[in-house]
Amino acid sequence: MELNAETGLLVKQAAARVHERFAGTFSAETIERFIDDSRERLEARATVTSWLPILIERFATDRLRALAHVEGKATREAPVVVFLCVHNAGRSQMAAGWTRHLAGRRVEVFSGGSDPANEVNPAAVAAMAAAGVDISTEHPQPWTDEIVRAADVVVTMGCGDACPLFPGVKYEDWELADPAGLAVTDVLPIRDDIRRRVEDLLGRLGVEVSG
Secondary structure (H helix, E strand, O other), rough: OOOHHHHHHHHHHHHHHHHHHOOOOOOHHHHHHHHHHHHHHHOOOOOOOHHHHHHHHHHHHHHHHHHHHOOOEEEEOOOEEEEEEOOOOHHHHHHHHHHHHHHHHHHHEEEOOOOOOOOOHHHHHHHHHOOOOOOOOOOOOOOOOOHOOOOEEEEOOOOHHHOOOOOOOOEEOOOOOOOEEEEEHHHHHHHHHHHHHHHHHHHHHOOOEEE
């Protein structure tokens, strides 16, 4: 994808910040490889390029954080939970939003999809906003091996055989209605069901719930 000069400059600045953050953990070549791969994955699905710099920075950062856990280059100070579904636009985004809201920094949270949508479901965003949780700045992204391998728990939501399986990673599957195409009022019960499940998961992880 051809980026305009302004967006291209912002992507370079974002890449520089990722390099600076992980300079003491990984080689410059490794960091650049993850930035380039993250950019390729996101550009392939992008319909609007203005968000690409921040999305590339966030995605590459998440992946390198996860890789640092996998390779023992970062101290694991909190449990790592990954939520996976097909489009990473509804259920997994709401679950990740609830987890961040209820646990704060006491849990590291990632989410992803086997076939990410172009945007988070607006009804899911509205339903979460009604509960005081803002997921409006989130964006669907693909799951990656290093993120899944870093997890203490992987929660799958309807992705079936497309969900990755790695030895030593604990998995659980949540059977939830798909909010795709539903009105906000119909998403509210799904939102509340997800909150109850997140609270139960956090309890089993020994994480104090707030909010």
